[in-house]
Amino acid sequence: MKRSKQQALREHHDPEAIRRRLEAPSRAQSTPDAILGAIDGCVTTFAVVSGAFGAGFSARVALVLGFANLLADGFSMAISNYEAVQAQREGVERAREREHEHIDLVPEGEREEIRQIYARKGFEGEVLQRVVETISRDREVWVETMLTEEHGLQRIALSPWRSALVTFLAFLVVGAMPLVPYALPGIAPWHRFLASLAIAALMFLLIGMLKSLVYQRPVWQSGLRTLLMGGAAAGLAFLTGYLAQAWFGVAL
Structure with a gap:
C-alpha cells in the first residue's frame, strides 16, 4: 500500500504533470459551500421539527413551519453567501x-517590498537581486506576487453565483430530509419525531x-463532531419549544 502511494x-510530481497542474486555471472549490448549506439546512428544519414537537404542535403545523423555514432560510443563506463571496472578490480587485497604482507612483518602494519579502524567505545577495528584477520585470507577475505575499489574498477565481446556488441546493436537499416523516400519513407523533431524529443524525x-x-x-471523528454540533442545536430548539408550551400553554 505504501509503495503504491x-x-x-x-x-x-512528474515534470510534465507538474507543468499541466500549474498551467491549469485555479478554480474555487464548491465543497465548503455545499457543507455550509447542508449543515445549516438540516439544523434549521430539524430545529423546527424539534421545537414543534416540544411545544406539542401537530404534524401538519410542523410540516408547514418546516417547509416555510426551509425555503426562506435557504434563500437567505444563499443571498448571504453570494454577498460574502462578492465582497471578497471586490476586495481582491481593489x-x-x-x-x-503603487507601481506607477512609487516603483522603487514596491521593489523594496519584493526585496524584503524574499529576504525573509532566506534569499540574499545577488540571488535576491535577480529575484527582485525577475518579478518586477513582468507587471502582472509583480502585482499577483504582492497580492499573495503582502496581502495574503488567494488567486482562485471566485463565483458568487455558483457559491449561492450550491449553498441553496444543498440547503434544500439535506434540509428536506428531516421533514420526510411528517409528510407521510398514518404515523404516530412519537414515531414521526424519532424517525426525523434518526434521519437528521x-x-x-x-x-x-x-x-x-x-x-x-x-472520518469518524469528523462525522461525530458534526453530529454533536447539529444535535446540540436541535436539542436547544426542542427545549425552547417544550418550555414555551409549559410556560405559555402553546399547543396546536
Whole structure:
C-alpha cells in the first residue's frame, strides 16, 4: 500500500504533470459551500421539527413551519453567501488596483517590498537581486506576487453565483430530509419525531464524514463532531419549544 502511494505521488510530481497542474486555471472549490448549506439546512428544519414537537404542535403545523423555514432560510443563506463571496472578490480587485497604482507612483518602494519579502524567505545577495528584477520585470507577475505575499489574498477565481446556488441546493436537499416523516400519513407523533431524529443524525454524520474525505481528516471523528454540533442545536430548539408550551400553554 505504501509503495503504491509513493508511486502515485511520483507520477503526480512528474515534470510534465507538474507543468499541466500549474498551467491549469485555479478554480474555487464548491465543497465548503455545499457543507455550509447542508449543515445549516438540516439544523434549521430539524430545529423546527424539534421545537414543534416540544411545544406539542401537530404534524401538519410542523410540516408547514418546516417547509416555510426551509425555503426562506435557504434563500437567505444563499443571498448571504453570494454577498460574502462578492465582497471578497471586490476586495481582491481593489487591492489589485491599488498595487497597479503603487507601481506607477512609487516603483522603487514596491521593489523594496519584493526585496524584503524574499529576504525573509532566506534569499540574499545577488540571488535576491535577480529575484527582485525577475518579478518586477513582468507587471502582472509583480502585482499577483504582492497580492499573495503582502496581502495574503488567494488567486482562485471566485463565483458568487455558483457559491449561492450550491449553498441553496444543498440547503434544500439535506434540509428536506428531516421533514420526510411528517409528510407521510398514518404515523404516530412519537414515531414521526424519532424517525426525523434518526434521519437528521444520519445527515449530520454523513456530512461530517464527507468533509473528512475531502479534507483528509479522520472520518469518524469528523462525522461525530458534526453530529454533536447539529444535535446540540436541535436539542436547544426542542427545549425552547417544550418550555414555551409549559410556560405559555402553546399547543396546536
